[in-house]
Amino acid sequence: MRRQLVIATLTALAAFAASVRAQDPGVSVVDFDKKKGGSQKIHELGHVVAHDGAWKAADVELEQDRNRPYAYLCGFVNFDFTIYDLSNPSAPKQLFRWQIDNPELHRGIGAMDGKYFKINGRYYYAQSLQFMQGTPDADLGAVIFDVTGLPDPSKVKEVARIRYPQSPGGFHNTFAYKHSDGRALYFATINQSKALVYDLEKIVKGADPATALVGEVPNPTPFRQIGGGGYHDFYVGYDPATGQDKFYGAGLGGYSVWDVTKPETPKQLFTITSLGMDVAHTFTPSPDGRYAVTETEYQYTPLRIWDLEAGQSGKTQNVDIPISAWTADWRDLSHNHEVRWPYVFVSAYEDGLQVFNLKDPKHPVTEGHFYTCGCEHEHGFGGNPDNGWQSTTSVEQGAFGVDVRNYDGLVVLSDMRSGFWVFKMDGFTGWNGHDYNMPNISSVQDWDHGPEKAKPKVTSE
Amino acid sequence: MSLSKALAVIAVVVLGPYDIQLHNTPRTPNAHGAARLVFAESPFGVAVTADGHASYDVQLTVSGLPEPATLGAYKAYVAWGVTTDLKQWRRLGTVANGSSTVGRVEYNKFMLVIAAESDSAVVKHAGPVVLSGTSPSSFLQMFLAHPMFRGVAP
Numbered sequence: 001m002r003r004q005l006v007i008a009t010l011t012a013l014a015a016f017a018a019s020v021r022a023q024d025p026g027v028s029v030v031d032f033d034k035k036k037g038g039s040q041k042i043h044e045l046g047h048v049v050a051h052d053g054a055w056k057a058a059d060v061e062l063e064q065d066r067n068r069p070y071a072y073l074c075g076f077v078n079f080d081f082t083i084y085d086l087s088n089p090s091a092p093k094q095l096f097r098w099q100i101d102n103p104e105l106h107r108g109i110g111a112m113d114g115k116y117f118k119i120n121g122r123y124y125y126a127q128s129l130q131f132m133q134g135t136p137d138a139d140l141g142a143v144i145f146d147v148t149g150l151p152d153p154s155k156v157k158e159v160a161r162i163r164y165p166q167s168p169g170g171f172h173n174t175f176a177y178k179h180s181d182g183r184a185l186y187f188a189t190i191n192q193s194k195a196l197v198y199d200l201e202k203i204v205k206g207a208d209p210a211t212a213l214v215g216e217v218p219n220p221t222p223f224r225q226i227g228g229g230g231y232h233d234f235y236v237g238y239d240p241a242t243g244q245d246k247f248y249g250a251g252l253g254g255y256s257v258w259d260v261t262k263p264e265t266p267k268q269l270f271t272i273t274s275l276g277m278d279v280a281h282t283f284t285p286s287p288d289g290r291y292a293v294t295e296t297e298y299q300y301t302p303l304r305i306w307d308l309e310a311g312q313s314g315k316t317q318n319v320d321i322p323i324s325a326w327t328a329d330w331r332d333l334s335h336n337h338e339v340r341w342p343y344v345f346v347s348a349y350e351d352g353l354q355v356f357n358l359k360d361p362k363h364p365v366t367e368g369h370f371y372t373c374g375c376e377h378e379h380g381f382g383g384n385p386d387n388g389w390q391s392t393t394s395v396e397q398g399a400f401g402v403d404v405r406n407y408d409g410l411v412v413l414s415d416m417r418s419g420f421w422v423f424k425m426d427g428f429t430g431w432n433g434h435d436y437n438m439p440n441i442s443s444v445q446d447w448d449h450g451p452e453k454a455k456p457k458v459t460s461e
Numbered sequence: 462m463s464l465s466k467a468l469a470v471i472a473v474v475v476l477g478p479y480d481i482q483l484h485n486t487p488r489t490p491n492a493h494g495a496a497r498l499v500f501a502e503s504p505f506g507v508a509v510t511a512d513g514h515a516s517y518d519v520q521l522t523v524s525g526l527p528e529p530a531t532l533g534a535y536k537a538y539v540a541w542g543v544t545t546d547l548k549q550w551r552r553l554g555t556v557a558n559g560s561s562t563v564g565r566v567e568y569n570k571f572m573l574v575i576a577a578e579s580d581s582a583v584v585k586h587a588g589p590v591v592l593s594g595t596s597p598s599s600f601l602q603m604f605l606a607h608p609m610f611r612g613v614a615p
Contacts, residue, residue, distance in 0.1 A: 101547075102547060102590075104486040104487075104589075104590045104593065105543075105547065105572060105574065105590060105593055107484075107595075133599060133600075134545065134570065134572075134595035134596070134599025134600060135545065135572070135595060135599075136545055136546060136547050136572075138545070385484070386482075386484065
């Protein structure tokens with residue numbers, strides 16, 4: 001009887017280990033050459049290699065309206081972006097590709113981040129770009145396209161370019177946000193210790209970008225060893241509890257949260273700084289702002305989970321101890337992520353798509369994975385254009401960006417090595433925060449109505 | 462690291478403040494080259510234009526260029542001095558494998574571009590780029606703009 005119990009227990013553990021292969025406590029790592037395929041819950045629907053060269057893609061963006069099944073793949077060092085029609089998710093159809101003029105004369109990391117937005121019934125796509133000083137377009141941050149006419153590619157029109165010559169090097173990451181005051185805003189990183197905030201309606205109407213620049217958010221956590229440093233990435237979301245629009249920035253030196261209800265005059269709320277936080281990369285809160293997931297961009301570091309209550313309530317100016325952490329494989333590095341509480345969808349570089357669950361924020365649990373990189377460990381992105389951006393130490397390769405379509409749960413992922421992927425996860429048929437007793441707030445914007453206000457403002461007589 | 466890569470690294474390292482490393486394109490993967498800026502002939506030690514721009518001749522060393530006709534309806538390679546916004550293209554002269562001197566270029570910051578053209582005498586650029594590089598003056602940039610200090614790309 002006892003022997004049968006032991007066998008049954010071992011069998012159950014083996015089954016658990018087979019389905020959960022990330023580095024949850026007690027789970028061993030997977031040999032690098034065995035990182036193929038996925039777990040039972042994650043299903044590959046489609047895959048497009050996208051480019052011929054060694055580097056295929058940077059970030060990826062999904063439109064969210066039911067009648068617009070379009071995805072945007074940033075072409076990274078190919079200096080382009082591609083629009084796919086996902087009417088049939090198993091067979092993504094390329095509709096349109098744009099590339100910078102004279103690509104052979106440009107040098108840099110190129111097309112990095114893309115965001116779509118909607119103004120007055122028209123849809124737009126903003127492609128961020130980064131070119132080196134000394135080559136063309138070093139001052140070019142983003143190119144804006146009117147994509148209302150999709151799927152007809154002939155109706156895709158460039159409508160604006162945002163240049164910021166004060167700081168050559170372009171925009172690395174961006175965030176398009178429907179502000180509670182009704183404006184569509186575009187937050188952008190630059191090579192200075194601040195983020196820029198543009199009014200997108202002014203941009204698409206042809207205003208000089210200098211006049212459409214409505215705000216700047218300083219980085220209050222400069223990397224002291226180098227005397228400065230800007231933001232790397234950010235998230236902007238509405239906080240129904242306080243009625244504030246909040247900016248969650250990750251930059252050199254740490255993380256910071258700002259009240260951007262009036263983006264012209266941002267107000268600092270609190271920071272996250274601590275040992276090991278200097279290379280802060282990504283910062284995504286839960287829908288209610290209580291918890292957050294952060295990434296720091298160096299090998300071996302996990303994603304950290306934070307309880308922000310003390311900072312959000314004003315009890316402290318700085319939070320410095322995470323409540324938990326999660327990693328796909330301690331030897332690697334997980335990159336960008338999208339929070340659809342309690343799920344966190346991670347583009348985990350060499351470890352492909354990973355999904356973990358924060359139902360208990362102190363004990364993250366892996367939900368599933370799909371390896372997409374098919375690459376040699378520590379042969380990632382690095383160096384310079386002359387050596388093909390090839391490193392022999394970097395783990396920065398593989399899954400770069402991820403996005404989730406809220407109305408049906410479709411997941412798209414961009415892989416630097418293998419291109420564009422489409423997935424579904426069992427049991428995840430869409431996301432609305434109300435299903436989890438949360439505000440319906442994520443990176444997805446309600447461009448027609450603005451952020452959901454759980455507590456409508458009451459005006460007194 | 463292979464011997465050829467090591468030599469390439471050494472070549473970059475030994476480039477001086479008047480040298481331009483030329484980069485090939487997918488059309489001409491075997492082409493290599495470098496350029497050195499030398500002050501144009503002048504009764505003074507430094508040649509400048511009337512409005513104060515440095516005036517350079519360009520000494521080119523190029524190898525691996527295929528016959529222009531292999532790229533299409535082209536008969537010659539022409540060197541151009543180009544402003545970094547690509548709005549001004551100034552013809553510098555014809556180029557072939559080996560060493561040659563072309564000029565003059567009188568921009569503060571510029572790109573040196575070699576393109577296949579339909580005729581050796583063209584005065585307007587139209588053909589495909591086969592080699593390009595940036596002037597050393599373009600390397601000057603803010604300390605914070607260095608990728609190492611940008612939050613670590615990507």
